[in-house]
Amino acid sequence: MIAISFTLVAVVSMVVMGVLLYSQFVGNLRQTVILENRQLVNQIALNINNYNARMRDISNSMYYNVIKKADLAQPQPLSREMSLIYEANTGSLVSIACFTEDGELVAAAPNANPKPDVEVVRQEWFIRANDVIENPHFSTPHVQNLFVDSSQRHHWVISLSRMVELTRGGGTERGVLLVDMSYSGIEMIFRQMGSDAAGYAYLIDKSGEIIYHPKQKLIFSGLFEENNLAAAEYVDGIHQESFDGAGRQVIVKTVSYTGWRIVSVIPNSEFAVTFSQLRILVIAIVGMTIFLVTIMNTFVSARVADPIKRLDQSVGELESGNLDLDIYIGGPYEVEHLGKTISTTVSQMRGLMDDIVVEQEEKRKSEFDALQAQINPHFLYNTLDSIIWMIESDRYKEAISMVRALASLFRIALSKGNLIIPIRAELQHAQHYMYIQNIRYKNKFTVEYDVDPSIEDCTTIKLIIQPLLENAIYHAMEMMDGDGEILIRGRRLNEDIYIEIRDNGLGMTPEKVAGLFSGEISSGTKGSGIGLKNVHQRIQLYYGSAYGLEIESELDVGTTVRIHLPARQDEAAQDKGVNAK
């Protein structure tokens, strides 16, 4: 129970702690991932700014250092410097070209072989440069369609176009400078992010048109959809959106000058995969901890509970009345101390109980002695009076017999101070008593003995039959007109002995019988004075409440008093028997 309680508390604590830790960790992880992506988006923005700045630098360098100083009236006024600038940026540049306001090619690097039927003035970059002449203009990615490429390749470029002022023979005219940067530069910037970040990132222009997307081909093939138009409406920052039935975190960052927008997308499913692994890990850790705690709890509680259980068993036996057992002393200090305390208490109880037993025994003996001392002195007086009368009447033999009977009576009554005597002796005592009474009452009644010899070696407390005979004589026989009959009958039934004293006297009503033991009805003035109640109490005092007297009586028929005793063999008689054998 202790182990279960401890384990339950530990499990609940661990589960609560696990859930809290998981929630906290998930929240932190989500924030970390978003923060990392935000940093990467900022890095991309910085790189794209650099990319654009480089384009502007090339354009500015070409314009301010070359075009402004050149005169178109001179042969090949720009080609050499333009080629030098191209060569200096050959890795990122596809071409540089300068056109007049009418679309006539002034100079180009590296290829000065324009396609014959291309109308430059209708190209978007050209139109925009002429529409807003103050600023450079960045195009969206497109395939360059200006020059014949002998390698049969077509180049994806981002064009920066601007209106420039051309000098021709001292006069000025408008022209357009075009710098075509390789689109692969944008690709590389995003690829660098792709391997580090969760989710993916793409680039759109102000209107939401895709400039770069890692799945650009899929999008244009209709095999993938992107929420680019909605993203164009977002302000810079972190947004939660639902697209194509799935939730996702979106981080938006606007690139300065161009107004392009970097959009980083982290599908919630990517969090879910990470969180799923994290959840398994947390469950694993919590599970392992619970497992270990359970094992440890079982071990620790066993060390605590086992001594308590053993102590509890000792106390249980103590409760069932076994005061002789050794109380368990062991286990942890507290339990050991408790065991010692209980053991001490039990020892004290045992001493007290022994004292009480001795005290009770003495009390019972004194009560017994007091009861025994209640033998009616009238009997002795009347007997001695009868003896005197016999002597005066020269009936010496009878007087001698009576004195002998009286002596035997007292010898047995004293029994060397023994409380327990064989039934045989008790019967002899009864016979002596009845002999004396027969003489006194001139054989007014007869006595018959019917005793199973096997019970004669059993024991009884002394002087239990004589008071009953006395009662029978004084209360049943004395008032009878005819001869009285008394039957003394002894039987053994299993482990019990029954001795009946049956008379054919006046008998008693049931009410009177019921009142005999309660003491409401006294035995009268005659008799020994010990009475039925006395005998009954003495038997129960010695043998227990299961034993004692039972009375059956019927008016004008007679009374039977039955003595109920346990069948206990007289050990001295047994020893004699063994020796005789």
Place this chain on the structure above:
Amino acid sequence: MKRWRGPLVAALFFACFAAAILWMVRDDQAVPRSESGIAVIACGSNSERWRMLDQGVRQACVDLGIEKPVISTARRTGSPLLSDLLQRQIEGGAKGLLIAAGEQRYQDRVAAAADRVPVVLLESGIGDTLTCIVADNAGMGRALAEYAAGEPGHVAVLASGLARRSVAERRDAFVQRMEELGKPVTVIECDNIQVDAKSFLASTLATHEPAINLLAALDNDALEMAVDAVPAAMVDIALCGVGSSDKAVYALDLGIVRALVFQNEYAIGYLGTMALAAEMGLAKAPGSAEIQYRLVTKETMYDPELEQLLFPIMQ
């Protein structure tokens, strides 16, 4: 012994529990990627020709998280050679095969390979049992016929590479549509000839009566051959055809080719790989998606919508 039984059982439980947890949190990425490798075999042309298809395959591999394959091509892959190539790929550890532009005569070899590993056919079908990712070839043939019918003069169609079902379907649809439009068409057969096909074509174009004004080619190889043959024939013949190779597009840009019908080979590669992955049990089967084809002329080739499909962005 009895005293140690409890701790031993607990330790055993603990070990099993720990093993189960470690199994659950194992790194799935640790599975060797080559175990899910696929191979791509493109017949009858060079790898440059299949660049778009290759990009589609690679994008699908990225999305699936499997190893990116290297495309194997053979310009003149005979049946025994193809059989060797298939066997080499399977023995090299390929767990699935993509076969592009396969010819009908390879059916037995391909079927034998399909008995060993999943096979998906791209661009052109072989037999009727294998999964095949193709555009509407008959539709492409009809689209080309409708363009050709609108051009003046006599039209001829170059029947080359008819061993591929896709080309045969285009040819049949082309001829049928031309008949429907009431435009006579001459079919120039270039397969199974004993001489050099380009010389044969140049010679035919130079001598054909009535004179041919527009020649339609039904696949990329045939179109490139026609681009080379027309100057050699020294005749003024306009070209149109099916294809999207750099050479074909460049010819379109220069006006040598008047119109191109091109299929979205990127989508063919992507969806084909997805279908193969599904057959290998690595992914769910892709939904049915139509492979687009477009007709593009010199005037429309730089339209933003078309240039994204026609000019591959290297990613």
